Amino acid sequence: MIFDSYEAFRAVNFTAKVCILGSGPAGTTIARKLGAAGIPVVVLEAGSREFSDDSQDFYRGVTVGDPYFDLDITRLRFMGGSSNHWAGWCRVLDSQDFEAKAWAPDTGWPLGCADIEPYLPEVQDILELPDFRPDVPISDDIRWVQLIKSPAVRFGEKFADELDRSRNVAVVLSTYATELTGDGKRVIAAKLWSNGQDAGFFTADYFIVCTGGLENSRLLLWSNQRSNGGVVPKATALGRYWMEHPTFEGGNAILADYSAFEVDATNEAFFSPTPAAMERLEIMNFGIRLIQTPYPGIKSLIADLACTAPEMAEWVSYQLSQNLRCAAQLYVAWEQAPLASNQIRLSKTDVDPAGVPRIELHWKKSELERRTLLEGLRLFGTTLVRKDLGRVRIADWLANGGDYPTNEELAGHHHMGGTRMGTDVTKSVVDANSKVHGMDNLYVGGSSVFCTSGECNPTTTIVALACRLGDHLSKVIGA
Amino acid sequence: MSFFTKKISRRTIMQALIALPALSLFRKLPDTDPDAIVEVNGWILKRSDLT
Numbered sequence: 001m002i003f004d005s006y007e008a009f010r011a012v013n014f015t016a017k018v019c020i021l022g023s024g025p026a027g028t029t030i031a032r033k034l035g036a037a038g039i040p041v042v043v044l045e046a047g048s049r050e051f052s053d054d055s056q057d058f059y060r061g062v063t064v065g066d067p068y069f070d071l072d073i074t075r076l077r078f079m080g081g082s083s084n085h086w087a088g089w090c091r092v093l094d095s096q097d098f099e100a101k102a103w104a105p106d107t108g109w110p111l112g113c114a115d116i117e118p119y120l121p122e123v124q125d126i127l128e129l130p131d132f133r134p135d136v137p138i139s140d141d142i143r144w145v146q147l148i149k150s151p152a153v154r155f156g157e158k159f160a161d162e163l164d165r166s167r168n169v170a171v172v173l174s175t176y177a178t179e180l181t182g183d184g185k186r187v188i189a190a191k192l193w194s195n196g197q198d199a200g201f202f203t204a205d206y207f208i209v210c211t212g213g214l215e216n217s218r219l220l221l222w223s224n225q226r227s228n229g230g231v232v233p234k235a236t237a238l239g240r241y242w243m244e245h246p247t248f249e250g251g252n253a254i255l256a257d258y259s260a261f262e263v264d265a266t267n268e269a270f271f272s273p274t275p276a277a278m279e280r281l282e283i284m285n286f287g288i289r290l291i292q293t294p295y296p297g298i299k300s301l302i303a304d305l306a307c308t309a310p311e312m313a314e315w316v317s318y319q320l321s322q323n324l325r326c327a328a329q330l331y332v333a334w335e336q337a338p339l340a341s342n343q344i345r346l347s348k349t350d351v352d353p354a355g356v357p358r359i360e361l362h363w364k365k366s367e368l369e370r371r372t373l374l375e376g377l378r379l380f381g382t383t384l385v386r387k388d389l390g391r392v393r394i395a396d397w398l399a400n401g402g403d404y405p406t407n408e409e410l411a412g413h414h415h416m417g418g419t420r421m422g423t424d425v426t427k428s429v430v431d432a433n434s435k436v437h438g439m440d441n442l443y444v445g446g447s448s449v450f451c452t453s454g455e456c457n458p459t460t461t462i463v464a465l466a467c468r469l470g471d472h473l474s475k476v477i478g479a
Numbered sequence: 480m481s482f483f484t485k486k487i488s489r490r491t492i493m494q495a496l497i498a499l500p501a502l503s504l505f506r507k508l509p510d511t512d513p514d515a516i517v518e519v520n521g522w523i524l525k526r527s528d529l530t
Binding site for chain 2: 251308312377378381385386395396
């Protein structure tokens with residue numbers, strides 16, 4: 001069932017066991033799982049069926065630190081959530097992403113890749129993915145990795161009919177849960193705002209917060225403040241360890257030999273470091289996106305090379321005559337070191353139309369990440385030399401220690417951390433089952449539970465974790 | 480004549496000067512491995528690329 005307003009929902013007699021906040025990939029996946037298990041669920045979606053400027057305005061906020069996207073642009077507030085502007089790139093976190101890195105504090109998850117692997121067939125079905133391919137090592141340092149470019153499932157569109165037909169799932173649109181009330185052991189109710197005014201409280205036995213990688217922290221911070229710690233009793237880490245995937249063009253490459261890898265249908269290939277290389281250099285994970293450049297784009301690159309290595313430039317020119325696929329841009333996205341100082345705070349001066357403080361995002365890239373970017377390109381360049389596959393040129397700003405460019409992508413619109421998973425209650429918010437520490441009936445879904453970000457796009461892992469949480473709750477509630 | 484030239488003959492000085500170039504044989508020579516990786520102007524190259 002889908003209701004376009006809270007008023008329409010109240011007109012029917014539907015008692016929910018579980019209340020899910022948010023209808024993005026995590027919320028919708030958990031709702032479908034619980035509904036299929038016969039558990040009555042209400043999904044409260046703050047936005048409507050379509051994009052609107054008025055709804056997006058609730059997401060405005062400020063960023064302190066490094067340049068970042070406007071917070072009302074980097075996510076979407078309507079049915080299906082941010083899947084509505086997702087590019088569809090899919091890959092699960094690497095198995096080593098779940099392990100602690102001795103050289104990077106506060107890394108490591110309380111679960112492993114093996115805990116989500118059983119859910120991957122289900123994820124493939126939801127996201128319409130082909131089979132996952134194992135990574136292909138092209139040297140001791142570099143792996144050619146698979147990044148599936150999927151049809152980019154819009155969860156609101158794909159599952160609208162199914163949810164509308166469901167007798168166990170009620171999706172209630174334009175209904176904003178402004179806060180949760182709790183007594184330090186249980187969430188009692190969600191306070192609602194609908195049709196421009198307070199709409200009372202909604203009660204359920206279980207609550208699952210799936211409002212996105214920024215909004216989850218905002219809602220819980222505000223709820224906790226209002227209920228004097230009654231919603232997140234162990235709140236030291238709440239809002240902290242927020243992460244993105246910074247993304248910059250780090251250089252170019254001249255390629256003569258494609259025997260070690262293939263480019264995809266959009267002339268791209270992706271590379272990451274081996275675990276041994278990361279450990280040896282004490283760097284984070286990263287992904288190099290190699291984008292083939294059309295033939296004219298290589299001329300300036302060869303001219304530049306000719307100044308440094310004339311014979312090499314001649315060799316490249318010869319290769320050009322044999323093979324036109326030979327120049328590439330190298331974009332690098334990398335894993336951020338999880339830092340408590342990168343955090344979501346509540347604004348002290350600015351509130352949204354419902355009176356909830358807006359987000360103040362504190363975010364800076366670290367020196368470890370800068371070294372990851374530079375050493376990563378050196379690793380890739382060295383691999384191309386050793387294998388005689390081509391040559392890499394590192395961008396001047398990076399090679400010369402300059403500032404990050406401000407006219408590039410900046411990051412991936414991937415909002416991770418803030419309610420991270422863990423066993424240490426001073427450094428995490430939820431346990432390995434995504435249950436908030438100290439609370440009996442409050443869970444969190446989505447990438448805010450990520451302990452580390454890895455190098456890949458988060459949606460595949462978000463959906464896998466949502467399938468896992470859906471199964472877990474089905475057992476807990478059904479028992 | 481200075482103290483230096485009083486004590487050391489002209490022949491000895493000349494022999495020492497002639498021997499100077501040979502000392503370079505004992506210096507540590509730069510790495511000339513043609514396959515060594517070098518970074519020049521941002522390019523990651525083999526040393527042999529530069530010849």
